[in-house]
Amino acid sequence: MNFFTYFKYSFLSLFRDKMTFFWNTIFPIIISSFFILIFSNFKTDFKKVDIAMKDSNPYISFVKENVPILNIKKPSYDIKKDLENKKYKAFIDDDLTIEIFKYDEDVSIVKNVFDTFKQISNSNLDFKKLSENLDLKFIDVKEQNFDLVHGVIYSIIIMTSLYTAFYSTSVINEISIGQSNFAKRILISPIKKIRYVFIKLFSSLCIAVLNIALLILFVKIVFNIDIITDFTSSIILIFLTMLFGFSIGMFVSTFIKSTENIQMSIILSIIMLLCYTSGMLGHTTTNFILDTFPIICKINPAIYLQNAFVSVNMIGCKDYLLKACLCSLSITTVLFLLSVIKLRREYV
Numbered sequence: 235m236n237f238f239t240y241f242k243y244s245f246l247s248l249f250r251d252k253m254t255f256f257w258n259t260i261f262p263i264i265i266s267s268f269f270i271l272i273f274s275n276f277k278t279d280f281k282k283v284d285i286a287m288k289d290s291n292p293y294i295s296f297v298k299e300n301v302p303i304l305n306i307k308k309p310s311y312d313i314k315k316d317l318e319n320k321k322y323k324a325f326i327d328d329d330l331t332i333e334i335f336k337y338d339e340d341v342s343i344v345k346n347v348f349d350t351f352k353q354i355s356n357s358n359l360d361f362k363k364l365s366e367n368l369d370l371k372f373i374d375v376k377e378q379n380f381d382l383v384h385g386v387i388y389s390i391i392i393m394t395s396l397y398t399a400f401y402s403t404s405v406i407n408e409i410s411i412g413q414s415n416f417a418k419r420i421l422i423s424p425i426k427k428i429r430y431v432f433i434k435l436f437s438s439l440c441i442a443v444l445n446i447a448l449l450i451l452f453v454k455i456v457f458n459i460d461i462i463t464d465f466t467s468s469i470i471l472i473f474l475t476m477l478f479g480f481s482i483g484m485f486v487s488t489f490i491k492s493t494e495n496i497q498m499s500i501i502l503s504i505i506m507l508l509c510y511t512s513g514m515l516g517h518t519t520t521n522f523i524l525d526t527f528p529i530i531c532k533i534n535p536a537i538y539l540q541n542a543f544v545s546v547n548m549i550g551c552k553d554y555l556l557k558a559c560l561c562s563l564s565i566t567t568v569l570f571l572l573s574v575i576k577l578r579r580e581y582v
Contacts, residue, residue, distance in 0.1 A: 254400070259445050262394040263452050269386045270457050283340045284322040286313070291328050293351060301347060387453060387461050388543040389514035392536050394445055395475035396508065399501045401438030402483030405431055406577070407494050435480060442476050467546040467555055474562045475539055479505075481569035488573045512536035535562045 282302070286309040287294045297304055310316055313325045317335035324344045325333040330352050334341050409431060453459050462468045482504060486497050511523050511530050523530065531537060535558075542558035545551045 258394065258397045258400070258441070259448060262390050262445065262449050266387055266390050266449060266453055267456070269383050269390075270453070270459070283324075283343055285344055286316065286322045286325045288328065291326065293326075293330070303343065304347065383459075384461065384548060385513045385540070385544060387459070388540055388547075389509050389512055389536075391446060391449065391461070391472065391543070392475055392512065392539055393505060393509045393514070394449060395442065395472050396479035396482065396505045396536075397445070398438055398442050398476045398479035399483035399486070399505065400498060401442070402435060402480045403487040403494065403497055403501060405434045405438070406484055406487040406573075407497075408434075438480075439476060442479075443472075446472055462547055464546040464550070464552075467552060468543065470555075471539055471542055471546075471558065474559060474566070478535055478562050478566045481566040481573070484573035485569040488576045508534055508536040512540040535565050538562065 282305045284305045284307055286307050287297070288309065294306065298306060307322050309322075309325055313333060314335075316322060317325065317333065320335075323334065323340045326344075326348060327333065330348050332341075332345060332348060450461055453461055483501060486501050486504075487494075490497055490500060511534055538554075538558040538561040542554050545554045
């Protein structure tokens with residue numbers, strides 16, 4: 235049986251699996267639609283909100299020039315009294331912490347703006363370069379609804395790309411003696427095990443690429459949102475995310491000796507944890523998690539990938555791209571090598 239014939243059978247077998255088709259193809263479209271519809275109902279006719287910032291605040295110039303929704307005032311020596319007398323809604327300290335007297339709709343607007351600033355600051359993006367690329371009209375009323383969901387959609391793209399972990403788990407379980415009877419048959423068959431694994435993973439990669447393409451096209455055609463503006467950088471990031479997903483699946487299926495259902499549950503939990511802490515829950519929740527557990531910023535590749543997606547597609551800045559690639563590749567390589575060493579010792 236030649237490569238293309240076996241690839242066709244492998245591809246069709248994966249594509250015809252109803253559960254796989256739903257979770258990997260339909261579910262990302264459903265959840266993307268949900269977030270877009272929710273955010274599209276937010277009102278966009280905002281009035282200016284009074285805030286206070288000291289002249290020493292490193293972000294004051296950027297806010298004055300690029301965030302017209304905020305009206306900056308100078309605080310007095312008694313900030314608490316100013317807030318009680320409603321001279322302004324919030325005081326923004328030099329480290330972007332917010333001091334308020336009462337939480338209301340205006341304060342929520344301020345919090346969302348500076349939560350975004352925090353995420354940009356954590357991404358090590360250059361605010362000056364960001365200011366130079368504001369021709370994307372972030373504050374324009376027509377586009378305001380969709381700007382709120384870009385970060386969430388990028389997280390969903392990352393989540394869908396990481397679903398390759400499910401494919402690699404199935405493949406490893408199939409060739410592992412003790413996990414399936416198929417492994418015993420393939421051991422004595424003329425088909426080389428490494429060739430079988432390669433074909434199955436390649437067909438899985440093709441299906442994953444198709445799922446991402448359908449998601450991006452759906453968002454563009456149905457909601458008229460251009461999620462991807464830098465195709466070359468985005469393709470690199472998506473490919474690296476898929477490889478990272480493969481390595482997660484290989485690692486879990488190799489080191490956790492249990493049923494495939496339990497392994498899949500563990501993988502799903504890992505993917506959700508990675509995506510929820512990288513932006514899928516929104517800026518406010520994400521920043522709270524990262525402030526509480528700062529170590530997550532350093533060990534979660536999804537955060538680096540999320541920031542890279544935002545920087546290359548919304549800001550036109552590639553400064554963060556290399557860092558995201560190195561982080562993702564390093565962890566992928568470690569998981570892959572550990573899995574291969576374990577497989578060679580036990581199954582080959």
